Amino acid sequence: MKRAQPSALFGRVRWVLLLACVAGALSAAAWIGWREYHRFESQPLGGIDQVVEFSRGMRLKDLAARLDGQGISHAHYWQWRLLAERMGVAQKLKAGEYRIEANTTPRDLLQAIADGRVIQYRITILEGSRFRDLRIALAGVEQLTPTIGGLSDTDVLARIGATETHPEGLFLPDTYFFPRGFSDVELLKRAYWAQKKLLEQLWEKRAPDLPLADSYQALILASVVEKETGRAAERPEIAGVFVNRLRLGWRLQTDPTVIYGLGDAF
Secondary structure: OOOOOHHHHHHHHHHHHHHHHHHHHHHHHHHHHHHHHHHHHHOOOOOOOEEEEEOOOOOHHHHHHHHHHOOOOOOOHHHHHHHHHHHOOOOOOOOEEEEEOOOOOHHHHHHHHHHOOOOOEEEEOOOOOOHHHHHHHHHOOOOOEOOOOOOOHHHHHHHOOOOOOOOOOOOOOOEEEEOOOOEHHHHHHHHHHHHHHHHHHHHOOOOOOOOOOOHHHHHHHHHHHHHHOOOHHHHHHHHHHHHHHHHOOOOOOOHHHHHHHHHHHO
16 A cells, blocks of 8 residues: 655645635634624614605615615625515515614614505695695695696596586595605595595484585585684574575575685685
């Protein structure tokens, strides 16, 4: 049996040592990377009340680049990808605007995007506001997508599926919340159907033999009564007077109806 030459043994030892060094370096790199990843996923992103937009068509790689560009997070894409895969949300991210607070971690942010917890804006439809004023108010909300600017009132009513021919009083006075990109017609549709549902519920509880054809006429009469007096205690009596006049076929002969008829000329 031949013995290995010293040079051959030295060569083998050198390769073993080289492989051990490479393995050690890889292990060290993997450990450092894993440590950085764990620090990344649990450490708050920093900044107070910042906003990031995950636009339609964006990928997770684009989100990581946007966060880096805004100075919110300088983490590598692979860290975001690994976290998203481990959370099971890589394919569930939803477009929208998201708020990042001082204690928001990368895990919190990805979960919020996956859940679609977008920033909500709001607008209030005031009681007694005319439809013309409501249109102006909607046009002034920067976060709403404008779609009705060139439409007539009749066209707007057709867009929201209304059966009425006049827009006054059709939209429930309330505060409405919506995400950026929500359209003005979508918001009007929401307010219209909310009002319609409420009117139908109240119409079912109406007193018998009222001289009113439908819930919209009841709404008009209620608006006239409310304009006639600011005292709630007086409204039943005034409403009774108006109902009696309607039963007799008389004109209401009240200031609110005259003022409304005059419009801007008043």
